[in-house]
Amino acid sequence: MSASGTAPGPAGGGPDSLARARKVVIGLMPVNFLYAIDQSMVPVALLSIGQELADLPLIAWVMAGYLVAGTIATPIYGKLSDLYGRRRMLSIAILIAFAGTLACSLAVSMPMLVSARVVQGLGSGAVFALAQAAVADFVSGPERGRFQAYFSGVFATSALVAPLLGGFLTEHLSWRAIFVLNLPIALLSLWLVRRVLPAHAARTAGDARIDWLGAALLAAGLATVLIALTRVGQGAGWLGTSTLVLLAIGSALLGLWGWRESDAPQPIVPLTLFRNRVVLSCCLITAFNFFVLIGTTVLLPLFMQTVGAARPDEVAVRLIALTLAVPAGAFTAGRIMMRTRHLGRLTALGCALSGLALIALAWAMPKAGMGLAALMIPLGVGLGLTLPVVMVVAQMEVGPAMTGVVTATVSFFRSLGGVVGIAVLTSIVLAAAKGGAITAADPTALREAFSLAFVMAGCVSLLGAALAIKLPSLMPKTR
16 A cells, blocks of 8 residues: 555556556546536526526526535545545545535525535535546556546547537526436446445544644635635625625635644645645646636636527537537647656647637637637637646656645646636626626627636736746656
């Protein structure tokens, strides 16, 4: 058993070890599919959900509540998985996601749906990070690029199927069918996790010491800050009294968490991670990447439905170019990583490509036709190119005992970037509505607001490119 106790150790590349690693990756595919469709199906249905439940101002919380919950839970799951094993924590996460998904399908009001999405996020939001950590237990650093192709195939399938299914189910049945569809996938994921992962616990209960006070401070601080950012996305205003009070309280709680973690014997997120320049860069690049990815995933359907007057099923078809381009870029990056050691350049290329595509989109502002699809392809490919690289580099910077923590930390920044992206970009668009409904906003003002939001997203992506170019030119040695 490795130091972390979650697996026998990374595969060394022999036929038996690689076959076992491949079995684990294939067995975890439904787990990643569950995560991917949660991200891809709901945005298409947001407007329909708000109209049916008669609460359009709260539709941002349907996505943000899920992301906030997943952001808070991910680092805690990562630490617990290092102590108690990937299989146990993945099983718990899937069961929580199942309960939240069931509640979503039965929701009769927007507050009830948002609450259920929070529960769903507490489970589903962490399964991707735990699955990535589980694979890292079986696959050595350089070989992880090869196995990213498997997960990229899952994302390719979900990227094609999920928006189409989401739009079709919303238009012809109900948005509730989106959540009902997830239930059997969650049960299949649970069964496969129990079959392919070992049942090892990292330590006995007597040896494991969890800093629960630090976990509570981290959760409370993050929740307060992220709620403030989400309310900004709903039109509360960056300088509003409630926003400033929430940000001050959240910052104070996070300051207390940092003070607590500096002396904790088993910190939830070791602060020493952020002293490593490579790990810190990977975290920030991931945050910038998902600022753009999640933000545009919400913006583009709203743009098509408000400015372009498209139906949900039409939106789903028009998003195919983007949703296929992202996994295609990730698949390509996974294969390139086996042939090049210039990972910083590869990541910078992806960020620059997506940034330039967004700026071109804002400048041209094409209608929902071939012009839009043509720009969504480089946007998606650019975003996808960075996905496998930054995670693998961060994992290789730490020892096996820290794999779960560093994977969860990078995933935490992924979710954090998504929440901030939604808050910032939707606040720009909502400003065009001047306190009214977005569907009733002046078309010219709305188009200009979307253009500004796309420029903002493009600049963030270019900032990621500037940071990525400073990553090590050569792949770090496996520790």
